Amino acid sequence: MYTKGMRLGLFTAFALSLLLPAAASAQSLGDTVGGGGGSPFSIAVSPQYPSPYGEATVSVATNTIDLAGSTMSVSVGGKNIYQGNVQSVAVPLGKAGSLTSIAVTVSSGGAKYTQEVSVQPQDVVLVAEPLSSSPPLYLGKPSVPIEGDVRVVAVANLKGTGGKTSNPSSYSYAWTVDGTQIGGSSGIGKSTIIVASPIQYRGRTVSVLVKSSDGLLTGGATLSFSPEEPSMRIYRNDPLLGILYDHALSGTYTMTGLETSLYAAPFSLATTRGTPFIRWFLNGVAAQTGPSITLRPSGDGKGRSSLSVASSAGQYTAATMNLSLSFGGTTGINFFGL
Numbered sequence: 001m002y003t004k005g006m007r008l009g010l011f012t013a014f015a016l017s018l019l020l021p022a023a024a025s026a027q028s029l030g031d032t033v034g035g036g037g038g039s040p041f042s043i044a045v046s047p048q049y050p051s052p053y054g055e056a057t058v059s060v061a062t063n064t065i066d067l068a069g070s071t072m073s074v075s076v077g078g079k080n081i082y083q084g085n086v087q088s089v090a091v092p093l094g095k096a097g098s099l100t101s102i103a104v105t106v107s108s109g110g111a112k113y114t115q116e117v118s119v120q121p122q123d124v125v126l127v128a129e130p131l132s133s134s135p136p137l138y139l140g141k142p143s144v145p146i147e148g149d150v151r152v153v154a155v156a157n158l159k160g161t162g163g164k165t166s167n168p169s170s171y172s173y174a175w176t177v178d179g180t181q182i183g184g185s186s187g188i189g190k191s192t193i194i195v196a197s198p199i200q201y202r203g204r205t206v207s208v209l210v211k212s213s214d215g216l217l218t219g220g221a222t223l224s225f226s227p228e229e230p231s232m233r234i235y236r237n238d239p240l241l242g243i244l245y246d247h248a249l250s251g252t253y254t255m256t257g258l259e260t261s262l263y264a265a266p267f268s269l270a271t272t273r274g275t276p277f278i279r280w281f282l283n284g285v286a287a288q289t290g291p292s293i294t295l296r297p298s299g300d301g302k303g304r305s306s307l308s309v310a311s312s313a314g315q316y317t318a319a320t321m322n323l324s325l326s327f328g329g330t331t332g333i334n335f336f337g338l
Contacts, residue, residue, distance in 0.1 A: 040064040043104055043115045049220040052096040052121035058104060059088040070108035077101055096123045097159030097217075122219030124210050125155040131194075133276050133313070135233075135245060135265035143228040144197055147314035148270025150225065154191045156210040158217040170213040177206055188213075197227045197270075230268040232311055232321035237261035237292060255327040259296040266311040266319055276313040282306075295325070302328035 041062035067086040074082040132145035185193040198204040203226040233248040269276040312318040
């Protein structure tokens with residue numbers, strides 16, 4: 001399970017850097033109109049790293065102004081986008097690297113107070129790569145394993161206001177896992193980190209702060225994930241068509257022909273310590289190990305058997321699958337119709 005921000009699509013997030021430009025400071029931020037004095041309120045922008053072409057929410061915090069009896073106006077690039085009671089306001093952002101200048105004016109008791117801030121979106125994507133099992137040629141993405149690891153990769157593309165990009169290999173990456181800075185995995189060019197899966201029913205949050213080599217551009221992203229229960233699937237292994245991944249067997253499978261080959265695929269078992277161990281059981285008796293098994297009914301009568309397969313990785317994590325086999329009485333037709 002992946003979350004963006006808090007929840008991975010599918011496993012990705014974009015980012016933005018928050019700047020207080022020197023030009024804004026030179027304009028006496030927070031001074032009252034017609035009078036001096038420091039600003040009695042501050043501006044908060046959330047999320048800390050909004051996405052390009054996304055939105056940043058601007059809110060006001062103060063200990064000295066009665067906000068309930070005040071009004072507020074918000075302008076972006078000199079154009080007013082909000083006028084009314086003091087509340088959080090969503091501000092649209094531009095493309096990566098572009099500066100969005102936001103001015104907030106609070107009117108209270110006949111006085112006006114103004115604060116300005118600029119935000120600069122930066123593309124930073126976090127991609128989770130669980131180190132877990134999945135069948136060959138599987139088009140989906142493996143799930144986060146229990147008792148395993150997850151590789152998290154930061155893909156950053158920091159841009160200046162002119163749209164010029166810099167070399168990602170020169171970026172510095174500061175990684176944080178569950179609020180703890182991971183110094184050993186942080187540094188210049190360290191765009192990848194491997195973290196342990198959280199325990200079952202818990203989550204893990206990974207964040208990264210990316211800076212350009214000159215320190216002028218900053219972006220970040222956050223990704224959260226939790227482990228999923230492993231599972232097993234059994235597929236028929238056709239002698240001509242290969243493993244038929246488009247249809248997983250379940251319930252009762254009727255065997256036809258002189259023999260049937262089956263293939264077991266474990267999903268979301270940790271591969272940190274190697275390939276998961278697979279064992280087959282026929283009527284409760286251990287039959288063989290490995291992902292494949294070939295069954296040959298004996299005799300001329302009809303019958304039923306129970307087949308199960310178990311796969312394990314680590315000390316506590318395992319997945320099983322049971323299948324009821326029906327055989328005899330039906331002759332299969334092969335690919336050539338004979």
